[in-house]
Amino acid sequence: MNLSQELDSIYEEAIQKIGASISEEDLDKNKNDFIGKKGKLTAVLKNVASLSIEEKKTVGQKANELSKKLEVFVSDTKTTLKKKLFESQAASEFFDTLRPLSKPENGSLHPITQIQYEIEDIFASMGFSVMDGPEIETDTNNFGALNFTEDHPAREMQDTFYLENGNLLRTHTSAIQVRTLRHLKPPFRIIAPGRVFRYEEVDASHEHTFYQIEGMVVGKNISAANLIDTMQVLLSRIFEKEIKTRLRPGYFPFVEPGFELDINCLVCEGKGCPVCKQSGWLELLPCGLIHPNVLSHAGLDPKEWTGFAFGLGLDRLVMMRYGIHDIRYFQSGNLRFLKQF
Numbered sequence: 088m089n090l091s092q093e094l095d096s097i098y099e100e101a102i103q104k105i106g107a108s109i110s111e112e113d114l115d116k117n118k119n120d121f122i123g124k125k126g127k128l129t130a131v132l133k134n135v136a137s138l139s140i141e142e143k144k145t146v147g148q149k150a151n152e153l154s155k156k157l158e159v160f161v162s163d164t165k166t167t168l169k170k171k172l173f174e175s176q177a178a179s180e181f182f183d184t185l186r187p188l189s190k191p192e193n194g195s196l197h198p199i200t201q202i203q204y205e206i207e208d209i210f211a212s213m214g215f216s217v218m219d220g221p222e223i224e225t226d227t228n229n230f231g232a233l234n235f236t237e238d239h240p241a242r243e244m245q246d247t248f249y250l251e252n253g254n255l256l257r258t259h260t261s262a263i264q265v266r267t268l269r270h271l272k273p274p275f276r277i278i279a280p281g282r283v284f285r286y287e288e289v290d291a292s293h294e295h296t297f298y299q300i301e302g303m304v305v306g307k308n309i310s311a312a313n314l315i316d317t318m319q320v321l322l323s324r325i326f327e328k329e330i331k332t333r334l335r336p337g338y339f340p341f342v343e344p345g346f347e348l349d350i351n352c353l354v355c356e357g358k359g360c361p362v363c364k365q366s367g368w369l370e371l372l373p374c375g376l377i378h379p380n381v382l383s384h385a386g387l388d389p390k391e392w393t394g395f396a397f398g399l400g401l402d403r404l405v406m407m408r409y410g411i412h413d414i415r416y417f418q419s420g421n422l423r424f425l426k427q428f
């Protein structure tokens with residue numbers, strides 16, 4: 088085989104190997120095998136120096152041309168590989184909402200829904216029933232009946248989305264306390280899960296749309312000891328391990344006394360991170376004994392009836408359980424995130 092024929096056969100082999108590359112990495116390797124520093128075609132080019140002037144001209148020119156053609160072929164193959172990769176990713180992640188399903192494709196429950204159902208089971212086992220309420224509320228149910236006076240500074244604590252007719256998107260599930268007091272005769276124990284909305288500056292631990300579970304017990308001689316015990320049962324059943332908590336005074340107009348139950352941040356194990364704003368602690372469960380004014384507003388005699396209430400932030404609870412470092416994943420619709428649960 089003369090040198091020109093050798094070049095042709097190297098070229099044929101290169102086209103075959105490069106064309107069969109299965110990834111960009113594989114392509115780089117195949118390219119190097121032929122036109123890299125130690126490649127087969129490069130080796131021929133290096134030998135050209137020892138040829139006669141005539142051969143130098145023809146073989147050298149041919150080797151150069153083939154090398155250039157191979158460069159173009161490598162670049163085209165790279166484009167094809169990129170396109171194929173994109174198409175296969177798009178095919179596996181694309182979901183056409185209008186396409187009739189030829190075979191059943193099961194979705195799964197959102198992690199927040201999963202934990203909501205778990206909490207409902209835990210409370211059902213303690214004799215609680217589950218209540219519901221609308222996302223659009225009256226000002227009275229969200230604020231007024233909960234002892235927020237018109238000019239009460241606490242109204243500023245929650246920046247609210249108002250509707251033109253004066254109603255609002257509920258800022259907390261505590262509005263369901265008011266509805267429950269209207270509909271049930273005590274004694275009762277209820278929880279009420281739901282979506283709530285605030286005009287909030289969004290960051291790693293704050294969303295504008297998030298989930299809470301309200302809890303409320305009304306009966307005779309209900310004390311802070313009953314409240315704390317219930318919270319401890321809840322947290323130990325949810326986390327199934329010892330977790331550090333701290334109780335500090337907290338102000339909400341509808342409880343007296345009010346508490347903030349914080350848990351040691353499980354994303355950073357209390358060292359400090361963006362989720363806990365570097366404090367090591369996360370506000371999770373504000374609670375307290377129901378304010379006498381709330382009971383009176385519902386027509387109950389606060390001397391006869393007492394109770395406790397709490398409002399659990401579900402998004403943050405899920406974050407603590409799985410060590411999720413940013414609340415924005417929950418509403419992102421990112422299937423790669425959701426498929427983990």
Ligand code: FA5
Binds near residue numbers: 260299339370403
């Ligand atoms: C309340 O909403 C009171 N209604 C809770 C309550 C109920 C107190 C009954 C006393 C008795 P707060 O604004 O702190 O309180 O919110 C309660 C929980 O919701 C917080 O601890 C937190 O876990 C969660 N939360 C509050 N704001 C956000 C937000 N922007 N994004 C995500 N979670 C939030």
